[in-house]
Amino acid sequence: MDTATATAGQPDPENHLGGQASYGRPASEGVDTSHGVILYLENVSVVFDGFRAINNLSLDIGVGELRCIIGPNGAGKTTMMDVITGKTRPTSGSAFFGQNLDLTKMSETQIANAGIGRKFQRPTVFEEHTVLENLELAMKADKRVWPILRARLNGEQADRIAEVLETVGLMQAYRRPAGLLSHGQKQWLEIGMLLMQEPKLLLLDEPVAGMTDAETERTGELFNTLKGKHSLMVVEHDMDFVAQIAQGGKVTVLCEGSVLAEGTMDEVQSDERVIEVYLGR
Numbered sequence: 296m297d298t299a300t301a302t303a304g305q306p307d308p309e310n311h312l313g314g315q316a317s318y319g320r321p322a323s324e325g326v327d328t329s330h331g332v333i334l335y336l337e338n339v340s341v342v343f344d345g346f347r348a349i350n351n352l353s354l355d356i357g358v359g360e361l362r363c364i365i366g367p368n369g370a371g372k373t374t375m376m377d378v379i380t381g382k383t384r385p386t387s388g389s390a391f392f393g394q395n396l397d398l399t400k401m402s403e404t405q406i407a408n409a410g411i412g413r414k415f416q417r418p419t420v421f422e423e424h425t426v427l428e429n430l431e432l433a434m435k436a437d438k439r440v441w442p443i444l445r446a447r448l449n450g451e452q453a454d455r456i457a458e459v460l461e462t463v464g465l466m467q468a469y470r471r472p473a474g475l476l477s478h479g480q481k482q483w484l485e486i487g488m489l490l491m492q493e494p495k496l497l498l499l500d501e502p503v504a505g506m507t508d509a510e511t512e513r514t515g516e517l518f519n520t521l522k523g524k525h526s527l528m529v530v531e532h533d534m535d536f537v538a539q540i541a542q543g544g545k546v547t548v549l550c551e552g553s554v555l556a557e558g559t560m561d562e563v564q565s566d567e568r569v570i571e572v573y574l575g576r
């Protein structure tokens with residue numbers, strides 16, 4: 296596909312986005328991962344009206360790691376992601392992106408621009424736009440520049456879109472309106488939209504909920520190709536899927552706002568406390 300010719304003859308977006316980095320993302324302070332760690336949560340607590348949704352939670356994620364987070368309903372998984380993305384401020388404790396970026400002092404926009412992308416459970420693609428247009432929109436994160444959406448993509452941007460289409464398996468569907476995609480394809484498109492922002496850390500909340508078995512397996516393959524290039528935190532209740540993507544990596548079990556157990560899938564699955572509170576007998 297030639298995305299450059301698809302929108303040729305229009306003004307160059309780079310001329311309209313003065314001071315912005317490639318793909319329309321504002322330049323941000325770089326994250327220092329020289330210690331091999333992309334995320335540090337240390338003794339984080341979140342208290343809502345006296346209720347401890349997160350209770351002294353400490354967790355590190357390595358650069359390029361795929362970390363699965365499991366745990367019963369109400370364990371604090373969503374609240375933890377809210378802390379990481381700046382939606383909720385911790386009552387106490389620290390949250391750092393790399394060595395240097397204090398997430399508790401950054402706005403949600405600053406955090407997104409620094410390289411943390413979040414995928415909520417339900418797909419939120421622009422249904423009336425094609426797959427290609429959705430990726431273009433994602434590239435231009437600053438919504439004020441949407442009027443120049445039709446602007447000609449430069450070669451690098453067109454290549455990036457093609458690469459993302461290939462990665463998420465939607466190359467054949469690039470002209471299709473997103474509203475006509477299957478549920479799984481919409482989820483992959485939204486992951487593709489996040490990838491356009493070149494996130495360093497991706498937070499994915501129950502990504503395979505509602506997918507068919509085939510879509511779930513394909514999503515697992517996708518995540519296995521993303522790890523290494525990106526760091527991923529995946530919250531999921533589907534244990535077969537967790538086993539597919541965790542492989543020998545770490546799985547963290549949250550319960551009542553704290554880490555109950557951490558280890559390989561085999562280790563946590565045979566942990567009596569995890570069986571008791573989550574997996575069942």
Ligand SMILES: Nc1ncnc2c1ncn2[C@@H]1O[C@H](COP(=O)(O)OP(=O)(O)OP(=O)(O)O)[C@@H](O)[C@H]1O
Nearest residue numbers: 343346347348366367368369370371372373374375
């Ligand atoms: N804004 C809020 N005010 C009060 N309590 C809240 C708030 N947000 C979350 N909680 C409570 O904090 C606890 C943790 O909720 P959270 O949504 O983080 O859990 P979860 O592990 O994501 O659960 P699930 O697997 O069901 O999505 C729950 O008991 C929830 O009711």
